[in-house]
Amino acid sequence: MIEAKNIDFYYGNFQALKNISMKIEPKTVTAFIGPSGCGKSTFLRIFNRMNDLIKDTQMEGECLINGQNIYDKSINIDNLRKDVGMVFQKPNPFPKSIFENVAYGLRVNNMGDKSFIGQRVEESLKDAALWDEVKDKLNKSAYELSGGQQQRLCIARALAVKPSIILMDEPASALDPISTSKIEELIHNLKNQYTIVIVTHNMQQAARVSDNTGFFMLGELIEYSNTKKMFLNPEKETTQNYITGRFG
Amino acid sequence: MNKKVSQNIAFFIFKFFGVLVIGILFSIIGFIGYNGIQVISWEFLTEFPKEGMTSGGIFPAIVGTFYLVVGSLIFAFPLGVMSAIYTTEYAGKGWIVRIIRIMTNNLASIPSIVFGLFGMALFVNKLNFGDSILAGSLTLGLLVLPLIIRTSEEALLAVPQSYREGSLALGATKLQTIRRIVLPAAFGNIITGLILSIGRVSGETAPILFTVAAYFLPKLPSGIFDQAMALPYHLYVLATSGTDLEASRPMAYGTALVLILIVLIMNLIASFFRKKL
Ligand SMILES: Nc1ncnc2c1ncn2[C@@H]1O[C@H](COP(=O)(O)OP(=O)(O)OP(=O)(O)O)[C@@H](O)[C@H]1O
Ligand SMILES: [Mg+2]
Numbered sequence: 001m002i003e004a005k006n007i008d009f010y011y012g013n014f015q016a017l018k019n020i021s022m023k024i025e026p027k028t029v030t031a032f033i034g035p036s037g038c039g040k041s042t043f044l045r046i047f048n049r050m051n052d053l054i055k056d057t058q059m060e061g062e063c064l065i066n067g068q069n070i071y072d073k074s075i076n077i078d079n080l081r082k083d084v085g086m087v088f089q090k091p092n093p094f095p096k097s098i099f100e101n102v103a104y105g106l107r108v109n110n111m112g113d114k115s116f117i118g119q120r121v122e123e124s125l126k127d128a129a130l131w132d133e134v135k136d137k138l139n140k141s142a143y144e145l146s147g148g149q150q151q152r153l154c155i156a157r158a159l160a161v162k163p164s165i166i167l168m169d170e171p172a173s174a175l176d177p178i179s180t181s182k183i184e185e186l187i188h189n190l191k192n193q194y195t196i197v198i199v200t201h202n203m204q205q206a207a208r209v210s211d212n213t214g215f216f217m218l219g220e221l222i223e224y225s226n227t228k229k230m231f232l233n234p235e236k237e238t239t240q241n242y243i244t245g246r247f248g
Numbered sequence: 249m250n251k252k253v254s255q256n257i258a259f260f261i262f263k264f265f266g267v268l269v270i271g272i273l274f275s276i277i278g279f280i281g282y283n284g285i286q287v288i289s290w291e292f293l294t295e296f297p298k299e300g301m302t303s304g305g306i307f308p309a310i311v312g313t314f315y316l317v318v319g320s321l322i323f324a325f326p327l328g329v330m331s332a333i334y335t336t337e338y339a340g341k342g343w344i345v346r347i348i349r350i351m352t353n354n355l356a357s358i359p360s361i362v363f364g365l366f367g368m369a370l371f372v373n374k375l376n377f378g379d380s381i382l383a384g385s386l387t388l389g390l391l392v393l394p395l396i397i398r399t400s401e402e403a404l405l406a407v408p409q410s411y412r413e414g415s416l417a418l419g420a421t422k423l424q425t426i427r428r429i430v431l432p433a434a435f436g437n438i439i440t441g442l443i444l445s446i447g448r449v450s451g452e453t454a455p456i457l458f459t460v461a462a463y464f465l466p467k468l469p470s471g472i473f474d475q476a477m478a479l480p481y482h483l484y485v486l487a488t489s490g491t492d493l494e495a496s497r498p499m500a501y502g503t504a505l506v507l508i509l510i511v512l513i514m515n516l517i518a519s520f521f522r523k524k525l
Binding site for chain 2: 048050053055078079080081082083085086088090092093094095104105107108109154157158161
């Protein structure tokens with residue numbers, strides 16, 4: 001359960017998020033949509049404190065995950081990020097072998113011995129629907145894979161440490177239609193085990209994969225509801241205009 | 249004058265000077281090579297100077313230069329890489345980093361003879377190391393420190409930010425991210441800096457003049473508090489202060505050739521490393 005309460009976020013003087021509150025239920029897929037620059041990525045990065053890496057920023061409000069305020073001083077950020085995985089817009093495998101990419105999270109978190117790691121790597125690659133394509137070349141560089149395969153590798157890498165939440169920032173925007181549909185199928189299958197939050201520019205994609213959708217504009221959460229309802233019968237006119245493609 | 253003609257004239261002038269520069273470079277190398285190759289032999293590389301440095305070899309100078317390269321880099325390489333890690337990975341873009349940058353750039357432009365003087369005052373006299381490999385290595389280390397810092401910084405900055413984010417997002421600590429992702433990715437370029445430094449250290453005369461270099465030693469140094477002979481200083485001695493300058497001239501060319509080859513080979517290896525990335 002993710003619960004954001006009255007979140008404001010600033011890059012220097014520029015306010016990128018304005019008083020955003022939102023509840024996300026476990027084991028659901030939530031999509032964030034909205035025009036470019038409206039703050040979707042910024043909001044997503046609140047949940048694993050990736051914004052902490054950017055200098056000269058400021059956040060107000062609370063973000064609770066399973067009842068714990070993740071911005072509390074007592075929080076161990078590394079443990080938080082282990083529990084809240086992230087897949088980036090551009091596939092970013094490490095310059096290591098396919099195997100080592102997936103094993104990386106296990107190694108840095110001291111999870112298990114050699115045989116455990118081997119098992120978990122295989123499991124994660126299977127869950128990411130990549131195993132059959134790479135099982136014979138686990139020791140090859142991750143950069144020998146296609147863009148779509150690299151992105152699924154990054155998903156496998158995130159799954160390996162068994163997070164409870166997975167954040168995806170436009171995970172398919174750099175991919176061809178076939179790779180995209182593979183990723184969507186994957187999201188569908190992962191839903192049983194993980195809470196997934198996905199940013200997307202693709203309206204159909206949001207409609208296809210998500211249970212709930214949040215529509216952002218200029219740093220505000222304009223509307224947040226069940227995806228079906230949002231697409232069939234939105235409450236606000238701006239939402240209606242955006243999803244029917246009248247702007248943005 | 250129409251455009252085409254002025255274009256051609258400009259092109260011709262650029263080409264002329266370009267070829268001229270290359271010509272000058274090659275004639276220097278050719279001159280040294282031609283004169284040096286005549287004395288280079290197995291004996292020249294493995295024997296001590298003989299008969300007032302008019303025959304024999306340059307073995308102790310090669311050994312001395314080797315010691316100085318190793319000694320200075322043992323000290324400067326870890327220090328340079330660590331300070332580059334600090335400025336690129338930890339310090340952000342604040343005023344401390346800006347001051348460190350300005351300082352290292354200034355340090356890089358100080359004439360090397362000044363390093364020599366400083367090394368003499370601090371290491372030889374104040375710290376009482378005497379004229380020694382230790383004092384010479386530390387002085388040379390200070391001299392190449394800015395080069396190592398700058399090449400290492402460039403190497404670290406060339407590592408894509410997305411690697412760091414990917415690692416941190418998996419729960420790795422900052423230190424783990426640097427050790428397991430950033431440094432391995434920057435390794436090739438950092439090594440390039442190291443190799444360039446080897447070339448630089450082996451060629452410098454001024455910093456070793458007052459800190460370690462000996463005119464002639466009958467045996468090899470046996471510890472870090474001993475003096476040593478070194479190639480660039482030996483060349484200077486051969487050219488200016490032997491017993492019979494005319495007779496030791498060929499030895500000087502031979503020494504120069506060895507020195508040039510060391511520097512060139514180091515630079516070639518460095519560019520090979522750089523290309524691979
Ligand atoms: N590092 C940063 N420094 C300063 N301003 C930033 C930074 N990152 C984002 N912004 C600004 O904050 C606003 C929100 O950016 P954000 O990346 O969250 O938008 P987005 O909805 O994800 O857009 P897109 O769909 O293009 O990815 C934008 O106006 C952007 O210019
Ligand atoms: Mg974005």
